[in-house]
Amino acid sequence: MNVAQNARLKPAAGKDGADDVRVSARPAPVAIVRGLRFGAQEPSPLEDAGVFWKIMSQFATILMAAIMFGALLYLARPLLMPVLAALIVAFTIGPLTGFAVKRGLPSFVPALIIVAVFAGALYLAVILLADPIYDLISRSAEIGATIKDKFSFMERPLAAIKELTSALSGSAALSVDISKPTDVIGSVLAMVTPAMMQFVLFFATLFFFVLGRNAMRQSIVNFFDTRDGRLRALKIFNDTERSLNGYLVTVTIINAGVGLVATLVTWALGFPAPLLWGALAFALNYIPYVGPGIMHATLFVIGLLTFDTLPPALIAPALFIAFTFVEGHFLVPTIIGRQFLMHPLAVFLSLAFWAWLWGPIGAFLATPILIMGMVAAGHLYPRPKTVLPD
Structure with missing residues (x-):
């Protein structure tokens, strides 16, 4: 033990005459653990717990109102x-x-x-x-x-x-x-x-x-009583009409082309009732993501029923997959424009919610309802658009 260590641990006499050990004020070294660190890092207490519980009570009220509104929509x-x-x-x-x-x-x-x-x-x-x-x-x-x-x-x-399924539910499902x-x-x-x-x-x-x-x-x-309120309501009404008109009319024309392609492909391959599959492709293309997937599976099943072997049955789904890929990733963004395109996650969640609530009709209405909600939210809560760097 060197001189410095002896100085830190030098015995000192206390008031009662007993010796104690005087430890220096320097903190002991902290062991560094390599790997993942779990839990909160440098937490800070709430400044006012009352504000937190006030916010939580407001959130609970809004949540209960949303649940009741969802029950009304379903019933x-x-x-x-x-x-x-x-x-x-x-x-x-x-x-x-x-x-x-x-x-x-x-x-x-x-x-x-x-x-x-x-x-x-x-x-x-x-x-x-x-x-x-x-x-x-x-x-x-x-x-x-x-x-x-x-x-x-x-x-x-x-x-x-x-x-x-029968073991988990206790009864066989109706079919x-x-x-x-x-x-x-x-x-x-x-x-x-x-x-x-x-x-x-x-x-x-x-x-x-x-x-x-x-x-x-x-x-x-x-x-509305105020001038600003009336002007905002008029803008919401006009922008809703303009947005739905621009989106749905253009998408209808594109879907008509999709239905025509599906009709020609199924007719050329000898499928039964090509007009039926063209009409189904036209209607399902209004449902983003899910509709084309259902059409691909339908063409595959009809191909299996039409042909004896697997390779010919894959021709129609392959052609339709290629066409819908070009249509969804190049044709629609070019014709409609980037300003009409919504976040894919928002579109998918809206589709999942309304399809779960109202079934197939809800799936068709999901995107127009989302457009109406985005227009209203944009006027009620306008926020500047910030472009983040890549």
């Missing part, structure tokens, strides 16, 4: 789905109806024309697709046997999954046997009957919204 979906769909369509064609009214036409004329166009398009679609759908339903027993034969290698895994045409027809009728009432509600809401567009617009604006 009232037969009423809200057609009404919201009609409002989105009316917002989309709002600039056109406003232009017609400014030219001197009575407001009921564009309302009647729009309803007639949509009803005629629906009637034409039913006429063109009724025969292919009926043919598929009549051949459901043959198609079911073919699918069972093609996917016989999946029997054991599917049986194991079914047994596991429709596609080998029995009566089950398919009964399921279709059970779905079509309430759908007819929703179609009536959709067309009635669309007609009255277009008919009273200017009056509703004026009522919404005059609801």
Whole structure:
């Protein structure tokens, strides 16, 4: 032990006469542990715990209100789905109806024309697709046997999954046997009957919204007392119409091209009912990410039913995958523009939420609802756009 160490540990006499050891004030060296460090690093206490609990109480109130609103959306979906769909369509064609009214036409004329166009398009679609759908339903027993034969290698895994599901749930899940045409027809009728009432509600809401567009617009604006509030409401209304019109009209034209390509590909490869697959591709392409994936799987299954071997069945899905890749990554951004493109995560979460809440119709309405919400939020809570460096 050297002199410095002796000085640090020099005995000193206490008041009681006993010797103690006087330790220097220098802290002991800290051992450095290499590897991951868990837990909080240099935590600091809350300045005011009352503010924290106030914020938490406000958050709990908002969360309970959101849960109750979600329950309302779910319970009232037969009423809200057609009404919201009609409002989105009316917002989309709002600039056109406003232009017609400014030219001197009575407001009921564009309302009647729009309803007639949509009803005629629906009637034409039913006429063109009724025969292919009926043919598929009549051949459901043959198609079911073919699918069972093609996917016989999946029997054991599917049986194991079914047994596991039954063991976890305690009862077997309800299913429709596609080998029995009566089950398919009964399921279709059970779905079509309430759908007819929703179609009536959709067309009635669309007609009255277009008919009273200017009056509703004026009522919404005059609801606010201040000039800034009225101006903000008018901007939200106009920007919602402009955004939905620019997005949905352009996407509809692009989806028509996708449906045409799907029709030509399935017709060239000898698929049955090519018009049906073109219409399905047109409709599913309104659902981002998920819709094209469903179409790829559908073309693969139809290819397996059409051809005896696997390689020819892969041609149609491969061609459609290549086309939708070019369409989604190059064509849509070029035509629509970057300003209309939303964050992919926001689009996917909106799609997942509305599909979970309202099913397929919710999946179709997810992107327009997200656009409306983003327009309203942009006016209510405007924030400067900051471009971060790469």
